[in-house]
Amino acid sequence: MKTFVHDPRRRLLLSAGGGLLLSAVLIHRAGAADEIEIAMSGTPSGSRVWFRPRGLLIRPGQTVRWINREAGNVHTTTAYHPANGKPLRIPTAAAPWDSGFLMPKESFAITLDVPGVYDYFCRPHEQAGMVGRIVVGEADASVRPYADTDAQLPAAALAGFPDVARILKGSPIE
Numbered sequence: 184m185k186t187f188v189h190d191p192r193r194r195l196l197l198s199a200g201g202g203l204l205l206s207a208v209l210i211h212r213a214g215a216a217d218e219i220e221i222a223m224s225g226t227p228s229g230s231r232v233w234f235r236p237r238g239l240l241i242r243p244g245q246t247v248r249w250i251n252r253e254a255g256n257v258h259t260t261t262a263y264h265p266a267n268g269k270p271l272r273i274p275t276a277a278a279p280w281d282s283g284f285l286m287p288k289e290s291f292a293i294t295l296d297v298p299g300v301y302d303y304f305c306r307p308h309e310q311a312g313m314v315g316r317i318v319v320g321e322a323d324a325s326v327r328p329y330a331d332t333d334a335q336l337p338a339a340a341l342a343g344f345p346d347v348a349r350i351l352k353g354s355p356i357e
């Protein structure tokens with residue numbers, strides 16, 4: 184329930200009393216039981232930006248929702264895919280996504296069904312290393328995925344992908 188702690192509705196309801204909080208919890212569970220949040224955030228000055236977690240393991244069919252948790256910066260979540268002008272770094276059978284610019288508090292969700300490794304980035308901040316990696320189901324931990332396209336990515340982006348073996352251990356990687 185870590186994502187829920189950051190929900191601004193909860194803070195409001197907490198101050199309004201326990202009864203209201205209980206109903207908020209029930210609504211949350213009914214509406215987003217299987218969604219996993221990835222926050223888009225950064226330092227107030229914008230000097231550092233990130234997806235959190237940037238490394239995530241999910242089951243096929245789970246939904247991931249990116250939310251812009253900043254007050255004054257826009258972000259995107261964009262799959263590394265030729266449709267987005269980038270090399271392919273998601274499973275070949277998977278559909279690409281591009282959220283477009285998300286203003287503060289806006290969000291974008293997708294459901295990932297095809298097992299494998301998904302690399303994605305933020306359009307305005309790829310050069311600053313704002314990237315993430317999701318492993319859906321199983322993946323080969325012994326190979327470095329998409330190594331053939333590494334040279335086409337900014338160094339800061341490449342440095343941002345957690346190792347698949349580390350993601351497969353199961354704990355979200357900040």
Ligand SMILES: [Cu+2]
Nearest residue numbers: 258305308313
């Ligand atoms: Cu960004």
